[in-house]
Amino acid sequence: MASLTNRSKVLEQTPLNLMERLYLPSIFKGMAITFSHIFKKKATISYPEEQRPFSPVFRGLHVLNRDEEGRENCTACGLCAVACPAEAITMEAAERQKSEEHLYREEKYAAKYEINMLRCIFCGLCEEACPKDAIYLSETFAPSNFTRQGFIYSKEQLLIPDPNTEKEKYQVAKGLREVHKKNK
Amino acid sequence: MTILQIDFFYFLEKLLLIGGVITFSLVIAMYTTYAERKVAAVLQDRLGPNRAGPFGLLQPLADGLKLFFKEEIIPLTSNKLLFVIGPALAMITAMLTSAVIPWGSTVNMFGRNVSLQIADVNIGILYVFGVVSLGVYGIMIGGWSSNNKFSLIAAVRGASQIISYELAMGLSLIALLMMTGSLSLKTIVEQQMSGGWGGFLGWNVLYQPLGFLIFLICVFAECNRTPFDLPEAENELNFGYHQEYSSMKLGFYLFAEYINMFISSAIVSTLFFGGYDIPFVNETTLAHTLGGNVVALLGVAALLAKIVFFLFFFMWVRWTIPRFRYDQLMDLGWKKLIPLALANMLITAIVILWLNK
Numbered sequence: 001m002a003s004l005t006n007r008s009k010v011l012e013q014t015p016l017n018l019m020e021r022l023y024l025p026s027i028f029k030g031m032a033i034t035f036s037h038i039f040k041k042k043a044t045i046s047y048p049e050e051q052r053p054f055s056p057v058f059r060g061l062h063v064l065n066r067d068e069e070g071r072e073n074c075t076a077c078g079l080c081a082v083a084c085p086a087e088a089i090t091m092e093a094a095e096r097q098k099s100e101e102h103l104y105r106e107e108k109y110a111a112k113y114e115i116n117m118l119r120c121i122f123c124g125l126c127e128e129a130c131p132k133d134a135i136y137l138s139e140t141f142a143p144s145n146f147t148r149q150g151f152i153y154s155k156e157q158l159l160i161p162d163p164n165t166e167k168e169k170y171q172v173a174k175g176l177r178e179v180h181k182k183n184k
Numbered sequence: 185m186t187i188l189q190i191d192f193f194y195f196l197e198k199l200l201l202i203g204g205v206i207t208f209s210l211v212i213a214m215y216t217t218y219a220e221r222k223v224a225a226v227l228q229d230r231l232g233p234n235r236a237g238p239f240g241l242l243q244p245l246a247d248g249l250k251l252f253f254k255e256e257i258i259p260l261t262s263n264k265l266l267f268v269i270g271p272a273l274a275m276i277t278a279m280l281t282s283a284v285i286p287w288g289s290t291v292n293m294f295g296r297n298v299s300l301q302i303a304d305v306n307i308g309i310l311y312v313f314g315v316v317s318l319g320v321y322g323i324m325i326g327g328w329s330s331n332n333k334f335s336l337i338a339a340v341r342g343a344s345q346i347i348s349y350e351l352a353m354g355l356s357l358i359a360l361l362m363m364t365g366s367l368s369l370k371t372i373v374e375q376q377m378s379g380g381w382g383g384f385l386g387w388n389v390l391y392q393p394l395g396f397l398i399f400l401i402c403v404f405a406e407c408n409r410t411p412f413d414l415p416e417a418e419n420e421l422n423f424g425y426h427q428e429y430s431s432m433k434l435g436f437y438l439f440a441e442y443i444n445m446f447i448s449s450a451i452v453s454t455l456f457f458g459g460y461d462i463p464f465v466n467e468t469t470l471a472h473t474l475g476g477n478v479v480a481l482l483g484v485a486a487l488l489a490k491i492v493f494f495l496f497f498f499m500w501v502r503w504t505i506p507r508f509r510y511d512q513l514m515d516l517g518w519k520k521l522i523p524l525a526l527a528n529m530l531i532t533a534i535v536i537l538w539l540n541k
Contacts, residue, residue, distance in 0.1 A: 027504070027505060030504045030505065031500060031501065031504045033504075034227045034500065034503060034504045035227075035500065037226070037227050037228070037229055038226050038227065040229050041229070042229050042230060042231055043229045043230065044229075044230045044231045046231065046234065
């Protein structure tokens with residue numbers, strides 16, 4: 001039959017010769033290949049002890065940021081909630097009182113701030129939308145819980161530790177973020 | 185000590201030997217499961233079990249414990265007596281074969297010469313064949329009594345496969361037996377040890393390479409190992425003939441399989457690779473310098489090394505070659521291996537006649 005496009009490849013199918021029909025040579029070849037894999041680099045790592053390095057753009061669980069004095073950055077403007085395509089963020093705003101200036105940076109703050117981690121798709125649009133550098137995606141991942149309710153993270157769970165009172169925890173939570181920022 | 189014309193020390197010595205061999209085979213079988221997973225992992229660029237104990241060495245213990253603690257389920261529609269007999273039979277036949285294998289020469293203990301072989305039967309290899317054929321019943325009974333279609337198909341496959349390959353296996357061995365003139369495994373090993381280069385030139389594999397190849401392929405089929413693992417083709421038959429089994433009954437089937445592997449490796453080493461012969465070393469002169477007991481133990485170590493190599497070979501092949509189709513399996517067994525074995529037999533007969541003229 002004439003070929004329509006002239007692009008088809010004609011396969012030459014010759015009957016197997018004696019060496020091929022014996023199968024043994026190819027079996028030995030295959031065995032040599034599998035044997036050589038003994039000395040190859042292993043693809044698996046021993047996970048909890050060893051961890052693969054994250055990419056600088058890794059997007060894990062959210063963190064609500066504080067400034068150097070330990071005040072919350074968030075002003076409850078709601079831009080993150082608007083940006084969120086999964087509608088995972090809910091918040092309630094409140095006005096800062098006179099005595100609370102050491103707690104919140106601006107006049108308005110989030111009294112309630114919840115992220116439903118089951119809804120969240122970890123796209124990072126909230127981080128992009130935030131004008132106050134108040135929310136960012138950390139390198140923590142794979143949270144586990146027994147109930148659905150447990151995946152709705154409250155403000156207390158999301159807030160980064162206070163840099164003044166809990167310096168070490170703050171550094172851990174901050175992770176490699178500063179390093180990555182400098183490299184950008 | 186002789187009471188009623190029976191040497192009771194002989195009795196004791198044999199009992200100890202039997203206990204030793206059984207324990208040893210069980211431990212080896214246990215660690216073969218570990219080795220299998222480790223070899224599979226290493227051949228596929230993975231790490232393998234490494235959590236239980238150092239290097240995961242306690243993994244087989246964990247697996248065994250798990251099997252013991254699992255609920256024992258006997259299906260309602262199964263034949264209960266046969267359902268229980270099946271795995272027992274598989275285990276018994278797997279262990280029985282170890283009786284005639286010479287694990288080493290003789291050890292001198294408390295003034296007695298103790299032979300490291302449970303029974304030096306003069307029909308040794310024939311006995312092995314007889315017991316191995318009985319092994320089919322373990323699979324057949326297990327598969328049939330489960331009252332499950334997959335199990336039944338697997339059992340029928342297993343039975344026909346083992347019966348078909350036994351023919352080629354026997355025929356390939358006849359050529360070997362023509363050379364040795366004896367069925368006793370001990371005699372066969374001793375004949376090989378008397379060869380040149382400290383016994384190496386006496387190894388039967390040098391005189392019967394084709395026979396060895398056929399025998400090895402048949403051993404793979406008899407042990408239901410890949411590429412002939414049709415009775416337990418996971419992706420075709422779910423799990424094979426032991427699909428309905430749970431708990432330690434399943435453990436027995438799996439264990440029996442690994443013991444079979446161990447015993448077949450021992451038989452291949454004994455028949456074709458000089459058994460407990462240490463290559464390039466003359467045992468009798470070494471015995472003068474080191475003492476007979478040490479040399480006997482070294483011989484056991486040599487046999488073990490050969491066995492371990494074959495166990496590794498079993499796994500190596502398993503993780504390299506895909507499974508045969510059922511008709512290809514039968515085709516290979518009946519149309520290729522049997523004529524080849526017959527030709528091998530004929531050639532051996534002619535050569536023997538020529539040399540003896």
